[in-house]
Amino acid sequence: MTDMDVESLPDDAAQLKSMMKQLIREHQLDKEQLEHRLAMLLRSKYGPRSEKLDPDQLKLFDLGREDVDETGDEPAEEDDKPRPPRLGHGRRRLPADLPRTRVEHELPEGDQQCPCCGKTRKRIGWETSEQVEYEPAKLYVIEHARAKYACGDCEENVVTTPKPAQPIDKGLAAPGLLAAIAVGKYGDHLPLYRMEEILGRSGLSVSRSTQCDWMRRIAELVNxxxxxxxxxxxxxxxxxxxxxxxxxxxxxxxxxxxxxxxxxxxxxxxxxxxxxxxxxxxxxxxxxxxxxxxxxxxxxxxxxxxxxxxxxxxxxVACWAHARRKFHEAKDSARVGATHALNLIGQLYGLERKASKLDAAARRQLRQKHAVGKLEAFASWLDQQSVEILPKSPLGKAINYARNQWTALCRYTEDGELSIDNNLSERTIRCVAIGRKNWMFxxxxxxxxxxxxxMSLIATCKLLGVDPYRYLRVLLTELPRRQTDHLEEFLPDRWLQAHPEAKLTDHGKQK
Known part of the structure; x- marks a missing residue:
């Protein structure tokens, strides 16, 4: 209700009582919304970003814990197969494919004498340990020497060997340098001014504006x-x-x-x-x-x-992670209802852990057998709560979001190739969010x-486990010399089949 003049109030007590009840409801709703916004702001600034559900809350409200998912991404259902042991926090073995240089340390001659008999002790073996060394990026100049030919008699008709096509015609940067800058900015999120400093420490002065122009030129090439x-x-x-x-x-x-x-x-x-x-x-x-x-x-x-x-x-096809987040945000104002909803969503994610190990046909069959019934029970609960909960409250908004998207939220059960959420694209686009914190704009x-x-090339390499630097370096070397009507071999997955050595190991995976 809006502000009104006291003189305009009705004299009837029943009407006044009805107006007061409405004012109290509106005041209570405004208070809940303000408290919810304050809690969200405080959590975003100081609280944990994880959406874990405390299992003790389920015991407190007698909600059970069947197939509960505590994270929203990873269901907590136990697997039939034993899980591999977790890696400890100690030092891990260094990758076998790293180059190794052996440095042998001999005892000084004075320490080789036996303290008992005075004879020179014999070497009986070596005790080895490993240490990792690092060398900064190495820059070197490629000098293209093109042979020139002329007629020996007339000394005319000079011809020069053509220079191989380059990613940037008459450009200073070779494919390896261009690939390093591209991966540095769009893969490792380094702004160009930092790349300018890094290259400067290696002896090359290249302004960020020049690097920016290089990136534009190679983007046109690989488009x-x-x-x-x-x-x-x-x-x-x-x-x-x-x-x-x-x-x-x-x-x-x-x-x-x-x-x-x-x-x-x-x-x-x-x-x-x-x-x-x-x-x-x-x-x-x-x-x-x-x-x-x-x-x-x-x-x-x-x-x-x-x-x-x-x-x-x-x-x-809608995303259950988005729906879950709405209920998680409502926990502070409606703990019982929000926790119950989180428990139901957790059961759906619990099924997905088992489903992820199956092929598409078996995954669909599992969802039809177990997830559909859970979704029907969830829908009944949402319909019941929509009548009892204020629609503008945090829990009411979460319920309305789920009900409005319900058909699309249930669609993942129709096809085994579908996902329960949209986290694949959210993880992939995360590189933009990280990047803009560094290169700003x-x-x-x-x-x-x-x-x-x-980003399209580098993010695809990350999805497929391809070393983006090695891929881009080859792409920028070969593409200027090829016809653009035969591009299949340059697609990252097909290029990886021809260059399996470019597969990233567990130690080289991007974050």
Whole structure:
């Protein structure tokens, strides 16, 4: 109710009582919403980011603990097979493929004498230990010497051996240096001014503006490969997608504007990750990328995806991790109801641990047999709570979110290739969130497109376990010398088949 003049209040006691009840309900709701916002702000600044569910809470409210998932990602259901022992915190054995240099240490001659008889002691073996050394990146100059020929009689008609095609024509940087800068910025999240300092310590002075131009040039070179990856993704039965913000310098003002970076990931037969930069978040942006795609689209609850699925050939698959997060945020104001919902969602994730070890057909069968019944019970609980809980309360908003997305949330049980959540794309697009904390912003919309192209290759390498530096170095060496109508061999997964030595080991996996 709005503020009103005292004189306008009714004289009837029943009406006054009704108005007071409504005012008290509104005041209580406003208080709960303010307390919820305060709790969320304090948790985001000082609290843990984990969404673990304390199992003791389930005992307190007599909710049981069947198949409870404590993390939202990893279900807590026990596996039939014994788990491998956890690695200790001690020193691990060094990789066998690291180069080794043997340094032998001999006793001084004075210490080789036996203290008993005075004779020289004989060496009976070696006691070895290992230590890791590090050398900074090594720069060297490639001097291209091109033979020149001329007629011996007329001393004319001079011809010079052509120089092999380079990633940047007449450019200073060779493929290895370009690959190192690209992986440094878009894989290791190093801003170009830090790369400038790193290269400077090795004896090379290259400004960040020059490096920025290099990145733009090689992005244009490799763009046909990324376009081919996009075509492969659009042939998938399932596409995972997500988006996040990117600050971009606005040339018309002395501040940044907000651009968007989208990621699209194909299924296991087309496991590529392609980023797409757009200057805004209009619903037309994913439509421009996806075109006439027909298949499953696994995403969050962004309304632009709803429009695509309502008016196209795409089928929406929602994310249980997003639904779970809503209930987790409501725990402070409605602990019993939110904890009960988290327990039910945990049971669904508990089934997914067992399902993850099965093929698609068996996974679907397991979900149909066990998950469908749990979802029906969950739906009944949501319907009951929607009548009793205030819709604008934190728990009410979580319930409404789940009910509004319910059909899409249950769709993962229809096909074994679908996922229970959209965490695959969220993990992949995390490189943008980490990167913008370091390089802060893109210099322009064109810079955002450059970042999207190079991130596509590096993120795909991460998904497939490919060394991104070795891949990019070969790509930037070979692509200028090849025809762009034969790009299959340059796709990261097919390139890895021909170069298995570029497979990342457990020690070389990116974070």
């Amino acid at each position: 046909p490969v990324v376009s081919r990856m996009k075509s492969e993704i659009l042939a998938s039965r399932v596409i995972w997608t997500d988006d996040t913000t990117v600050p971009v310098l606005d040339p018309t003002q002395s501040k940044t504007k907000t651009g968007r970076m989208w990621v699209y990931i194909g299924d296991l037969r087309h496991r590529y990750a392609v980023f797409d930069y757009t200057p805004d978040r209009k619903g037309a942006r994913p439509r421009e990328f996806l075109g006439e795609y027909s298949g499953y689209l696994q995403a969050d609850a962004y309304s632009g995806y709803d429009q695509l699925c309502d008016h196209g050939n795409m089928t929406e 893109a210099g322009s919309d064109r810079g955002g497109q450059t970042a999207a192209t190079l």
